[in-house]
Amino acid sequence: MAQTYVRNRPRGYKDYIKNVAIVGAGGNVGKFITEALLKTGKHNVTAITREGSSNTLPAGVNVAKVNYDDESSLVAALQGQEVLIITMSVMAPPEQQTKLIDAAAVAGVPCVLPNEFGGDPLNTEFGNDIFLGPEKTKYRDYIEQLGKSSWIAIACGFCYGFDFENRAITLMDNGTVKFNTTTWPQVDRAVASLLSMKIFPDNEDDTRPCLVNFKNKCVYISSFLIGQKDMLDPVLRVTGTSLSDWKVTHTTAKERFQSGREELRKGNRAGFARLLYARHVFPESNGNFEATKCIHNDILGLPKEDFDEFTRKPRYTFPHAHAQN
Incomplete structure (x- = not known):
């Protein structure tokens, strides 16, 4: 046409x-x-x-x-x-x-x-x-x-993986896989x-x-291209805590994805959130769409953002930022 x-x-x-x-x-x-x-x-x-x-x-x-x-x-x-x-x-x-x-x-x-x-x-x-x-x-x-x-x-x-209320972190694949996330x-x-x-x-x-x-x-669009491990220092800084104050759980994205599917099969809807976020950090195919697609931030005139600022109120400023069970 x-x-x-x-x-x-x-x-x-x-x-x-x-x-x-x-x-x-x-x-x-x-x-x-x-x-x-x-x-x-x-x-x-x-x-x-x-x-x-x-x-x-x-x-x-x-x-x-x-x-x-x-x-x-x-x-x-x-x-x-x-x-x-x-x-x-x-x-x-x-x-x-x-x-x-x-x-x-x-x-x-x-x-x-x-x-x-x-x-x-x-x-x-x-x-x-x-x-x-x-x-x-x-x-x-x-x-x-x-x-x-x-x-x-x-x-x-x-944005996911941090339970701020209970000070718990679930790091998948050591938290090194980067993904795009955007503030509201x-x-x-x-x-x-x-x-x-x-x-x-x-x-x-x-x-x-x-x-x-x-x-x-x-x-x-994207505010940050970041991994869970990259998020850790800002989280500790903003909350005024040290790593020893947090419960850190290590797993792989695929293991967590499968456990989420099993929970969902049992009727536990919390399993859906678990599999959703875990799937986003699979090492070979993940939420880093910046690597394969054209980010439109510049075309839209979007500003650079400060991660610390939005870490202070993650529940209200990031899509789907909440505790995972």
Whole structure:
């Protein structure tokens, strides 16, 4: 397909995103993305919320109440929206995202950011091992099949292995395998920066980053490329402790992954978190997507961050940063 330029668009066309709808604007992910979008001053942000929801929403956001069993209410809420951002718990009913994608297609929403904020969604082997990949692929494929919207996925990695409350560390493969991880503030800035880009280049000579460059692709962002062992000194420094104050357990990523699978088979859902994080540090295929993919930090104008600063409140600033059992 030939490249589209601003000069080819209809008279009066505005080459920027104005109207953004977000599902989960009161949640851990959506709340801060919403605030970052509002802070740019460039977007009208609408929170799509379930009828009867009592979630507290950021000031300045519009609200559209919907009934997920009534497609017409979803379509009405998405009319005129240019981007739909979906942020939901992985435990949310799977048909909920399907209904949103269907409604976005009917309403003619050009772009959907599906419920993907974690590891590399295009790493098929990794996705299959953690059980999330096939489901996420299904949603991306469905968006393309409907042919009304495009998708953009966000890969931001994970942070794990430290139980701050109980001062326990589980080091896998001596903690030397490096992986990409991103703070929530960095994720929020990335989404806001992405949606503040021009949509199309002006002409053949315009090389500035444009939103169309990411159509049906993944945006890779990272705050730190770091291993568990690299994290240890900052953790001790910030907590004012020494290594002797912590319980250190040594294992391999593959052993921990298998133990997580066994726990999950027994019905212990904590096993899922264990296998998820362990799989991210397999020595030969892991969460270091910086080694195989293009990190988009510079294109998005993301700042450098200080690890000590975010270690002080890991539970609130890192995706999936919590204790593992």
